[in-house]
Amino acid sequence: MSTEISPLAPKSYPDMPVIEGxxxxxxxxxxxxxxxxxxxxxxxxxxxxxxxxxxxxxxxxxxxxxxxxxxxxxxxxxxxxxxxxxxxxxxxxxxxxxxxxxxxxxxxxxxxxxxxxxxxxxxxxxxxxxxxxxxxxxxxxxxxxxxxxxxxxxxxxxxxxxxxxxxxxxxxxxxxxxxxxxxxxxxxxxxxxxxxxxxxxxxxxxxxxxxxxxxxxxxxxxxxxxxxxxxxxxxxxxxxxxxxxxxxxxxxxxxxxxxxxxxxxxxxxxxxxxxxxxxxxxDGEGARKFVEVRVEGAVNDASAKRIALSIANSPLVKTAIAGEDANWGRVVMAVGKAGEPADRDRLAIWFGDVRVAVDGERDPDYSEAAASAVMEQENIAIRVNLGLGDGTARVWTCDLTKAYVEINGDYRS
Amino acid sequence: MSTEISPLAPKSYPDMPVIEGxxxxxxxxxxxxxxxxxxxxxxxxxxxxxxxxxxxxxxxxxxxxxxxxxxxxxxxxxxxxxxxxxxxxxxxxxxxxxxxxxxxxxxxxxxxxxxxxxxxxxxxxxxxxxxxxxxxxxxxxxxxxxxxxxxxxxxxxxxxxxxxxxxxxxxxxxxxxxxxxxxxxxxxxxxxxxxxxxxxxxxxxxxxxxxxxxxxxxxxxxxxxxxxxxxxxxxxxxxxxxxxxxxxxxxxxxxxxxxxxxxxxxxxxxxxxxxxxxxxxxDGEGARKFVEVRVEGAVNDASAKRIALSIANSPLVKTAIAGEDANWGRVVMAVGKAGEPADRDRLAIWFGDVRVAVDGERDPDYSEAAASAVMEQENIAIRVNLGLGDGTARVWTCDLTKAYVEINGDYRS
The missing domain is CATH 3.60.70.12 (L-amino peptidase D-ALA esterase/amidase)
Known part of the structure; x- marks a missing residue:
């Protein structure tokens, strides 16, 4: 059992009023x-x-x-x-x-x-x-x-x-x-x-x-x-x-x-x-980064959510985030494996405000330094636009760290 | 890039004949x-x-x-x-x-x-x-x-x-x-x-x-x-x-x-x-255990395979194997989340030859020592019988170790 408080814990707690009854x-x-x-x-x-x-x-x-x-x-x-x-x-x-x-x-x-x-x-x-x-x-x-x-x-x-x-x-x-x-x-x-x-x-x-x-x-x-x-x-x-x-x-x-x-x-x-x-x-086990995944332009909201979860659940995306690596190729991979309608040549991807890919290619103005600066933050936003329709979804996850493996690989206590 | 040869590598290679043409x-x-x-x-x-x-x-x-x-x-x-x-x-x-x-x-x-x-x-x-x-x-x-x-x-x-x-x-x-x-x-x-x-x-x-x-x-x-x-x-x-x-x-x-x-x-x-x-x-990244997951008694083979992959892909099952923990509760969890027909009260689970659960409960003869002995092996077999039909599937995976996170959390070289 972990004793160290998550670095992503809130700095303060709200006053909780009495609820009558x-x-x-x-x-x-x-x-x-x-x-x-x-x-x-x-x-x-x-x-x-x-x-x-x-x-x-x-x-x-x-x-x-x-x-x-x-x-x-x-x-x-x-x-x-x-x-x-x-x-x-x-x-x-x-x-x-x-x-x-x-x-x-x-x-x-x-x-x-x-x-x-x-x-x-x-x-x-x-x-x-x-x-x-x-x-x-x-x-x-x-x-x-x-x-x-x-x-x-x-x-x-x-x-x-x-x-x-x-x-x-x-x-x-x-x-x-x-x-x-x-x-x-x-x-x-x-x-x-x-x-x-x-x-x-x-x-x-x-x-x-x-x-x-x-x-x-x-x-x-x-x-x-x-x-x-x-x-x-x-x-x-x-x-x-x-x-x-x-x-x-x-x-x-x-x-x-x-x-x-x-x-x-x-x-x-x-x-x-x-x-x-x-x-x-x-408070995710071993988490060091809080990650929002936003998918836009999917054929509908349900499809957007399945793609967002495919990204948020990908061990390779999550380990890249743990390593502060702006590895947007793994986001492409996770979109591709979701099994939902997607057109490689319309895909655009952002880390924070930095657009890293557009029209099925690396952004012509791609800057590794700018993308890496985003990855060093505690809160990371990944945005994907599929360019197909109006479907949107947001999901949240954390990174996958060695501490996760350590916590879950221990013998049952 | 890893330089150490996987401990699961074969001890020898076959002679490969010439193929004409x-x-x-x-x-x-x-x-x-x-x-x-x-x-x-x-x-x-x-x-x-x-x-x-x-x-x-x-x-x-x-x-x-x-x-x-x-x-x-x-x-x-x-x-x-x-x-x-x-x-x-x-x-x-x-x-x-x-x-x-x-x-x-x-x-x-x-x-x-x-x-x-x-x-x-x-x-x-x-x-x-x-x-x-x-x-x-x-x-x-x-x-x-x-x-x-x-x-x-x-x-x-x-x-x-x-x-x-x-x-x-x-x-x-x-x-x-x-x-x-x-x-x-x-x-x-x-x-x-x-x-x-x-x-x-x-x-x-x-x-x-x-x-x-x-x-x-x-x-x-x-x-x-x-x-x-x-x-x-x-x-x-x-x-x-x-x-x-x-x-x-x-x-x-x-x-x-x-x-x-x-x-x-x-x-x-x-x-x-x-x-x-x-x-x-x-040769799975960071692998220390070779795992066979066999699902039997599913409603059909496709259903059996989806359940087997749900087990084989579960980070919690895979970290438990890395930790040599006979945590069959996580196998139950992975069966439950697969979304395929399953009846808790007919489920039986084996690690190697050790039956750990039967009829929706821990096996009455369950021995933690026997189950743990299986987990210490390099090759682990997990078998699940759903008791519903004739569907079977076998899939193979490896454990999820800190080395996996390390290999995939590195910056792109």
Missing amino acids: VRFSTAAAGIKYKGRTDVLLVLLDEGTEVAGVFTRSLCPSAPVDWCRANLPTGRARALLVNSGNANAFTGKKGKAAVELSAGIVGKAVGCADSEIYLASTGVIGEPLPADRFTGVIDALVAGAAAGSWLETAKAIMTTDTFPKVATRTVDLGGTPVTLNGIAKGAGMIAPDMATMLSFLFTDAPIAAPVLQALLSEAVGGSFNAITVDSDTSTSDTALLFATGKAAARGAPTIADVADPRLSAFRTALGEVMLDLAHHIVR | VRFSTAAAGIKYKGRTDVLLVLLDEGTEVAGVFTRSLCPSAPVDWCRANLPTGRARALLVNSGNANAFTGKKGKAAVELSAGIVGKAVGCADSEIYLASTGVIGEPLPADRFTGVIDALVAGAAAGSWLETAKAIMTTDTFPKVATRTVDLGGTPVTLNGIAKGAGMIAPDMATMLSFLFTDAPIAAPVLQALLSEAVGGSFNAITVDSDTSTSDTALLFATGKAAARGAPTIADVADPRLSAFRTALGEVMLDLAHHIVR
Whole structure:
């Protein structure tokens, strides 16, 4: 596990306001290690609505199955997160463990088990000793408070080197409402340590179907537009909870996703998720460079995104960036291998503001010095114009360094 | 450029017989560096038939375009290969350069330009100074001889740490015929240095359409079943030349791909191509482990291959192998992210002969010690059974080490 904080970590953290109706507490349940904080309980007041998006893996973890199954009710009263064990690829034992976990929390909170949301991160394939939650649940419930969001974000870290938080306060029908988010993740996955989890909380009174529409809409340009290593966790989970407490202060209840009063909230949700997604890339295992890949002129947006991800996932592009090498030939290669419509003779490529290739050839004004100067920066922008249509996409990634190999080549600890 | 020979290199090389009708010579044309062998000319006697397969990149190099355009004639008289410049992403200048190259060789050999095959490997995006071939072409033609295949294979190396050759002699209708192959490649690509090229030569009298059918059939299980880094070159080329000289010794002319007399030759072609493909993986940049991934029980063979490549391309699987970590959770992850039909609860996974997971759970008899012992070997076999159907596939890859990052993170030299 890395101890050095990523050089790409933010220099400061925002003040995270209290969200009425949300309380949390943490404990050491001894899931894998003794004496280490490994459980987070978030209590949500009655009336909380919930939405979720999950890994596209066809081998999802037991908690992902559990959340998906309960989401149609749209109601949530608690979220239990553990680290040290992902409860993934655990078969019938995994299903029994989530049922036991939800039962323990549901009983302590006094609600239906189906209102308990679960997320696990850690070793895959090991049965989760869910009975250990029994020993800490009363203290967790009793200790729940509107405490420090930054400490809460720290409690769900695994290989993360810094906590990830973001917040916005926006107007909803004349009343300010707040949206807070926390996340963890440092590789897109290391099933034994670094799954991506994100939990978002708002006091806005927004109905579950609307929340779900907003969350699904925002995920494409944020959590689904980042890649550290092209690998996808069995446990990736993003949940959005709305306590509705702002209604008491006059906020209107929103039951229609087309409601124009949602405009600012919709933007804020996109921003908070993008902030958190960028933090995950900035904490990418071994990352030294933060890279934006922008593709324009593709036949459509979906094609642009596939090309952008082909560039962002290419080990040869990522190692070139690590080596501060303005190797645009590898970008051409990655465009070519994407399998999407592309015309070599219309392609143009920029590193930062330096155009390195145009009309299928090296730019006539190409300057190695200018391109190399861009590569020495901490933030690198790669732009590709395909010259075919109006499709655009942006994705974010980091470089591929020896430290990535070191972190992921170690024996499981 | 790496100087240390890969630890996975073969301990010895086969004796490569003469192929009647094939002569070669090399020269230093100063394409990029002075005084370094950078051109290989292979002369082919009149009557030589040819087949080819090329990169699937949508941004192919000018020589790939040239070969594709001329292949329908089925005739070849010479092959010119240069290193130091890939003539890829060079626009109209690239097209002019291949025309000039073919013209220079065609004139010296005394044949149609369309009978000249071209392959280039090296820096991408730099115009190829094809006029430099003029200064060496007469010496190349005059010096062409049935020389050492091993030296010829060395002449086309770039980041390769050892030459790649393979040979078989088999019966064709009662007469022995020989098939020799050489290849280069160390990453699936580094467009500035390490494209995969392979050239195969036989004295068997086989018509071009039959050669093409055999080559296309064999490539799926060999060159298209290996991956070093998931990156695909703009220049990948495999050409198969048949001089037909064995006809003078009584070999029958084969004009039908269904001819039963082809049986041994078909097998030999598959074996030679697989040998060469394995050599490329064994010379994978930074490789310390040779890995076979076998997927069984998929819904069909195509699905099995996509899952096998998802495993073989996963940075997390490959770093785990580098770390000798029996991290089968990452194999589950890679199966899950492939997007192919898979049922977590039917999945079984083996490292070598050690079954580590079965029925969606860790194997009840799982032994970390036994699994770890497998990972310490130089050759690692990963087997996955999906339990869904009869689809199978085998692909080969290597581990992902710090040396890979080092080799590819260096500035272009």
